[in-house]
Amino acid sequence: MGAAKPKTRIDKLVGAHAAALSERLQAHREQLFPPDAKRELRKFTSGEVADLLGVKDAYLRKLDLEGRGPSPETRAGGRRYYTPADIQALRELLEKGAKSPGTYLPGRRGGDHLQVITVINFKGGSGKLALDGYRVLGIDLDPQASLSALHGIQPEFDLPDGGTIYDSIRYDDPVPLRAVIQKTYFTNLDLIPGNLDLMEFEHATPMALRERSGNYFFTRIGNVLAEVEGDYDVVVIDCPPQLGFLTMSALSAATAILVT
Numbered sequence: 343m344g345a346a347k348p349k350t351r352i353d354k355l356v357g358a359h360a361a362a363l364s365e366r367l368q369a370h371r372e373q374l375f376p377p378d379a380k381r382e383l384r385k386f387t388s389g390e391v392a393d394l395l396g397v398k399d400a401y402l403r404k405l406d407l408e409g410r411g412p413s414p415e416t417r418a419g420g421r422r423y424y425t426p427a428d429i430q431a432l433r434e435l436l437e438k439g440a441k442s443p444g445t446y447l448p449g450r451r452g453g454d455h456l457q458v459i460t461v462i463n464f465k466g467g468s469g470k471l472a473l474d475g476y477r478v479l480g481i482d483l484d485p486q487a488s489l490s491a492l493h494g495i496q497p498e499f500d501l502p503d504g505g506t507i508y509d510s511i512r513y514d515d516p517v518p519l520r521a522v523i524q525k526t527y528f529t530n531l532d533l534i535p536g537n538l539d540l541m542e543f544e545h546a547t548p549m550a551l552r553e554r555s556g557n558y559f560f561t562r563i564g565n566v567l568a569e570v571e572g573d574y575d576v577v578v579i580d581c582p583p584q585l586g587f588l589t590m591s592a593l594s595a596a597t598a599i600l601v602t
C-alpha cells in the first residue's frame with residue numbers, strides 16, 4: 343500500500359508536466375500559425391503566365407491593351423503580374439478562339455473518365471496540375487497531414503471535429519464526400535485534408551471484416567469518389583508510406599499509380 347502513494351504522486355507530477363508542456367506548445371503554435379491565418383498563392387509575372395499558357399508575352403500585353411481578359415497588376419518598370427484566378431480567366435478567353443478543344447483549357451471531354459492518381463511519398467504535384475488548368479481534388483490520406491499543412495490547413499486548429507475522408511468512408515453513419523471538401527488558395531484545387539482520425543479506418547476495418555459480409559474495405563474510396571466524379575478532371579491521393587487498409591483502398595480506386 344505504501345509503495346502505491348509515491349507512484350501516484352509521480353503519475354500526477356508527470357501528468358501535470360505533460361499538461362503544462364502541451365499548453366505551451368499550443369500557445370507557441372497559435373503564435374506562429376494563428377487559427378484565422380490564410381495562405382495566399384503569389385502572383386505570377388506575365389512571362390511565367392505566357393509559359394504556362396503556351397503563348398508569347400507580347401500577346402498577353404496586346405490582350406491587356408485591348409481590354410480583353412483580366413487586368414494584371416502593374417508594378418515598377420511596367421512588369422505585369424497575374425493572380426491564379428486571372429490565369430484561369432485567360433485560359434477560358436483563349437479557349438474560345440482555339441482551333442482544337444483543350445488547347446488552353448485542358449480537362450475532361452465527353453466520354454472521358456475521371457483520372458485518379460494514387461501516389462506514395464508525394465507532396466507538390468497537385469498544385470502544378472491546377473495551374474495547368476485541370477480541376478483537381480487532392481486527398482490527404484496520411485495521418486501526419488503534411489499535404490494539408492502545405493496547402494494552409496492546420497489539422498490541430500481547422501479539424502477539431504473531423505473533416506477527413508474517414509468521415510465519408512467509415513462503416514457507421516458516413517457523410518457525403520462534399521461535406522469534407524475544402525477550397526485551397528490554389529485556383530482549381532480543392533482538398534480533403536488529413537489528420538489522426540484516419541487511423542480509425544485501420545482500426546475499424548478488421549472488425550468490419552469480421553462482422554459484415556460484402557462490406558469490402560478496398561472499394562470504399564472509389565465508391566465515395568463517384569459522388570463528385572463530375573466536379574473534377576483529376577484526383578490526386580497522397581498515401582501514407584505503408585501498405586495499410588487506407589492505402590490499399592486508394593490503390594484500388596486508382597487509374598494510375600506513382601511511387602516516388
